[in-house]
Each structure stands twice: as structure tokens, then as C-alpha cells.
Amino acid sequence: MLDERPRRTPDHASPQTLTVFVDDEPVSADSVWHPGDTVTTALSWLDEQQLPAELRSLAEEVESRPNGVGRGVFYVDRYPGFSPQPVLSVSGVVATIEVVANLELHTDQGWKLLPANVQMWDVPDTGTWRMPNRQYSVPGTSGDLRFVEQHEFIERYGVTTPTFRRDSRYFRVVVLLSLRSRKWCDPDLVERVDHGNVDGRFG
Secondary structure (H helix, E strand, O other), X not given: OOOOOOOOOOOOOOOOEEEEEEEOOOOOHHHOOOOOOXXXXXXXXXXXXXXXXXXXXXXXXXXXXXXXXXXXXXXXXXXXXXXXXXXXEEEEEEEEEEEEEEXXXXXXXXXXXXXXXXXXXXXXXXXXXXXXXXXXXXXXXXXXXXXXXXXXXXXXXXXXXXXXXXXXXXXXXXXXXXXXXXXXXXXXXXXXXXXXXXXXXXX
């Protein structure tokens, strides 16, 4: 006989994760995310073709996006009223934080973004001070592409134009979802969030 009783997710089940992107909008120190923080935040969705160039290579095939399966990313939306997509809410624990740095090549026409060469590394929080701010490559080190901040480069080398520079506008954050948010990730249970009831800290 078929058991129709509702099934509960075991406490020992593997946690479900969601990758979200946080932009470089300045926030107060008490709104910065750290690994281990429990957060509730509003999310929006961008399809792959809508993404900034440096994020296109990081797009994922996601089943839990608002309109079904597709490639793109979720991002933290600090201004839900202006979002072109439904705004959703998730809760969970921050697992990891990486800064996403784009790489640009200097050409006769100026700086050209190299989207296939996005660089990422772990950082301890989502403070914008963790982002590289137009870091320039040190001459003679194209093999390992060591970078220094713009002001340091100018002080050391004058106005000599470097070959490469990198900058950043986003963090890549992995969140361990709460049980409530795991239900939200079932496409049949996705609900629109009342903009006036979105709470939590925005990193």
C-alpha cells in the first residue's frame, strides 16, 4: 500500500546551496556578509544574455529560477522595486565568499575586457574594500600577472601604461539554504515576495 504521509527532510541530509552575486554598492559595516553569517535577502534573476560580460562565463543551469530552467545567475537586489524580474527571498548561512575580478587588456582603442579570463579568490567578507580597484600589472611579470593598486603603480612607474589591469564589481557568494528556502527552490512552490516585507541584511 502506498504511503501518502508527508515526508520530512532528515536532519542529516546534505545541505542545499545556492550561488548568488553581490554587487559593489557601498553598504554600512554592519550590513557586510561574512562566512558563517545567517542571512535573509531578496534575490533577482538575470538570464545569461542579460549579464555583464565578466559574469557570462559564470552563468549556471538553474532549475529553481522564477520561470523554469535556464542559464543565468541570482543576484542580491538592493532595490526590489526596480527589478525587471520577480524578487524572491531566501534564508541561509553564508558558506564562502569570492571576489570576481575582470581582466582587461590595453589596446590602441583603450582598455578591452577579457571576459574569458575572470579571476576569483576567497575573501573574508563582502566589504567593497576587498575588491581590486583598477590594479595594474607590474612590468616584466606578464607570466604570473602580479598586480598593484593604481596609485602604487603611478608612484613606482610614473605614467607608463601597463599591459593588463583588473577591476571588480561583484562578489560570488555560496549560501547554505535553510529548510524553508529549500522548499522555495522547488519550482512548484516559488512565491513572489511582497516588496514591503523583504527583510535581512544586504551585502
